[in-house]
Amino acid sequence: xxxxxxxxxxxxxxxxxxxxxxxxxxxxxxxxxxxxxxxxxxxxxxxxxxxxxxxxxxxxxxxxxxxxxxxxxxxxxxxxxxxxxxxxxxxxxxxxxxxxxxxxxxxxxxxxxxxxxxxxxxxxxxxxxxxxxxxxxxxxxxxxxxxxxxxxxxxxxxxxxxxxxxxxxxxxxxxxxxxxxxxxxxxxxxxxxxxxxxxxxxxxxxxxxxxxxxxxxxxxxxxxxxxxxxxxxxxxxxxxxxxxxxxxxxxxxxxxxxxxxxxxxxxxxxxxxxxxxx
Amino acid sequence: xxxxxxxxxxxxxxxxxxxxxxxxxxxxxxxxxxxxxxxxxxxxxxxxxxxxxxxxxxxxxxxxxxxxxxxxxxxxxxxxxxxxxxxxxxxxxxxxxxxxxxxxxxxxxxxxxxxxxxxxxxxxxxxxxxxxxxxxxxxxxxxxxxxxxxxxxxxxxxxxxxxxxxxxxxxxxxxxxxxxxxxxxxxxxxxxxxxxxxxxxxxxxxxxxxxxxxxxxxxxxxxxxxxxxxxxxxxxxxxxxxxxxxxxxxxxxxxxxxxxxxxxxxxxxxxxxxxxxxxxxxxxxxxxxxxxxxxxxxxxxxxxxxxxxxxxxxxx
Numbered sequence: 001x002x003x004x005x006x007x008x009x010x011x012x013x014x015x016x017x018x019x020x021x022x023x024x025x026x027x028x029x030x031x032x033x034x035x036x037x038x039x040x041x042x043x044x045x046x047x048x049x050x051x052x053x054x055x056x057x058x059x060x061x062x063x064x065x066x067x068x069x070x071x072x073x074x075x076x077x078x079x080x081x082x083x084x085x086x087x088x089x090x091x092x093x094x095x096x097x098x099x100x101x102x103x104x105x106x107x108x109x110x111x112x113x114x115x116x117x118x119x120x121x122x123x124x125x126x127x128x129x130x131x132x133x134x135x136x137x138x139x140x141x142x143x144x145x146x147x148x149x150x151x152x153x154x155x156x157x158x159x160x161x162x163x164x165x166x167x168x169x170x171x172x173x174x175x176x177x178x179x180x181x182x183x184x185x186x187x188x189x190x191x192x193x194x195x196x197x198x199x200x201x202x203x204x205x206x207x208x209x210x211x212x213x214x215x216x217x218x219x220x221x222x223x224x225x226x227x228x229x230x231x232x233x234x235x236x237x238x239x240x241x242x243x244x245x246x247x248x249x250x251x252x253x254x255x256x257x258x259x260x261x262x263x264x265x266x267x268x269x270x271x272x273x274x275x276x277x278x
Numbered sequence: 279x280x281x282x283x284x285x286x287x288x289x290x291x292x293x294x295x296x297x298x299x300x301x302x303x304x305x306x307x308x309x310x311x312x313x314x315x316x317x318x319x320x321x322x323x324x325x326x327x328x329x330x331x332x333x334x335x336x337x338x339x340x341x342x343x344x345x346x347x348x349x350x351x352x353x354x355x356x357x358x359x360x361x362x363x364x365x366x367x368x369x370x371x372x373x374x375x376x377x378x379x380x381x382x383x384x385x386x387x388x389x390x391x392x393x394x395x396x397x398x399x400x401x402x403x404x405x406x407x408x409x410x411x412x413x414x415x416x417x418x419x420x421x422x423x424x425x426x427x428x429x430x431x432x433x434x435x436x437x438x439x440x441x442x443x444x445x446x447x448x449x450x451x452x453x454x455x456x457x458x459x460x461x462x463x464x465x466x467x468x469x470x471x472x473x474x475x476x477x478x479x480x481x482x483x484x485x486x487x488x489x490x491x492x493x494x495x496x497x498x499x500x501x502x503x504x505x506x507x508x509x510x511x512x513x514x515x516x517x518x519x520x521x522x523x524x525x526x527x528x529x530x531x532x533x534x535x536x537x538x539x540x541x542x543x544x545x546x547x548x549x550x551x552x553x554x555x556x557x558x559x560x561x562x563x564x565x566x567x568x569x570x571x572x573x574x575x576x577x578x579x580x581x582x583x584x585x586x587x588x589x590x591x592x593x594x
Contacts, residue, residue, distance in 0.1 A: 012398075015360040015361065015388035015390060016357075016388070017354075017356030017359075017360050018356065023389075027387050027388075027389060028386075030382070030392075031383040031386070031387075034375065034379055038374065111373065112368075112370045113372055115366070116372070116431075119334060119336060119364040119366065120359060120384065120387035120435075121360040121389070123356060276336075277336070277337070278297070278338075
């Protein structure tokens with residue numbers, strides 16, 4: 001049998017193993033770009049519009065009933081100025097938790113897209129890094145849009161603080177993304193997600209200082225609120241955009257979030273490796 | 279052996295795979311040479327897929343030695359995977375992407391430049407006859423087309439070894455023949471093919487040499503013809519009889535013709551007489567006054583070898 005249409009070897013590039021985890025993850029960039037091109041329309045409302053509706057309802061309309069007393073609003077001169085950085089950080093958390101639950105379960109269990117990736121020269125850490133990179137890219141995009149639109153409300157005091165709030169969202173995003181990703185990577189079915197949402201994400205969203213100062217809580221509850229990762233993210237974001245930065249506190253926030261991200265990364269690699277490399 | 283060592287594509291010595299208490303592969307030796315077409319034949323649960331996953335450098339070896347292209351999968355997994363192609367049993371193509379997109383992104387995983395991947399994708403679409411479906415979403419493809427897409431994907435890095443885990447399971451006869459024809463074309467190009475199958479005709483069509491696996495062990499090895507010669511007779515005479523009433527058996531009848539064949543197998547509706555001369559055997563059966571409802575003389579097939587070696591009992 002002769003075959004004229006079969007692939008002919010014309011000075012081809014040799015396929016290679018990636019030289020580093022970063023280089024390997026970068027090979028997945030086109031895949032994730034393709035995923036984004038396919039899904040961005042479905043996510044445009046949740047990523048860009050919903051957070052602004054919250055700002056409108058909570059910050060502008062509800063906030064109209066609240067006195068703009070800086071002493072009681074952690075230095076903000078209006079409730080709107082207080083709630084906007086809180087909303088930014090809370091949006092980072094909710095979008096990241098969403099991205100690291102069902103879609104990750106799908107890639108591991110339902111569509112098995114990860115299994116195709118790891119039959120190529122790519123390995124589990126590269127697959128995780130690329131997925132988390134995609135999640136953080138979406139955080140960056142959503143944060144830029146949010147900061148740009150809310151800047152029109154005239155709520156920001158410190159412009160360098162607004163710029164610094166962007167990398168803070170990436171750090172906060174990773175501090176949530178990596179552990180939630182790790183949790184999902186080892187799950188056999190999706191029923192535990194409702195626990196993540198109802199017992200983790202929603203209470204944090206409501207009580208970790210996004211909508212009111214945690215000092216308003218009773219002392220024991222305030223201690224709980226201050227232990228949550230979202231509070232560290234909210235407080236750091238708020239200090240930056242309000243120009244009230246306390247370097248020591250900021251450092252504690254950064255170290256806390258970085259440690260959570262690091263532990264989450266370690267756990268994610270361990271869990272997904274155990275799941276896939278058998 | 280030493281002189282041809284460089285030609286060894288896959289070499290396993292005492293290869294084992296355990297999952298907890300269950301030992302799926304219980305010490306096998308395999309040596310696959312460049313350009314060879316090699317088959318793992320066996321019933322479900324024989325350890326074929328576990329072996330393939332170890333060879334594909336995605337599943338760690340529990341015990342024994344394994345070298346793929348001279349490399350150890352424990353330390354050189356990515357480098358091995360860069361040079362082999364894998365066509366898994368279930369199509370792990372992305373069902374939400376188009377045919378072309380699936381091939382393109384997979385090519386990128388191998389570190390190939392975008393332009394080159396695009397050119398290769400066009401060639402591969404042509405090769406597996408999917409050019410017209412290039413922009414179709416995978417969900418809309420038939421089973422045969424999906425399998426051809428998976429095969430095309432496994433070729434995007436121009437692999438030196440192509441691993442195919444049950445390449446035609448679940449396909450209709452037309453689709454199977456298209457896949458076979460494409461695999462044969464690859465074999466002609468010198469690609470080393472390693473496939474698992476439980477279809478005897480597939481093994482006879484595609485492999486130069488095969489091993490029969492059963493319960494994690496290799497129970498026979500050779501070319502399809504040599505296996506038939508070794509484990510079966512040249513021909514088989516099938517004598518069909520009406521199915522006996524409940525509790526009955528054709529065993530008494532088998533006793534009457536036992537001496538006419540090397541081996542007689544009793545099935546509910548027929549007797550199988552393994553013999554070198556089927557026609558003569560049938561004639562002698564008639565001489566003894568037996569009147570089968572129908573007779574059939576056929577060449578022995580790999581299926582006879584397979585059933586002989588692994589039994590007729592259903593394995594799940």
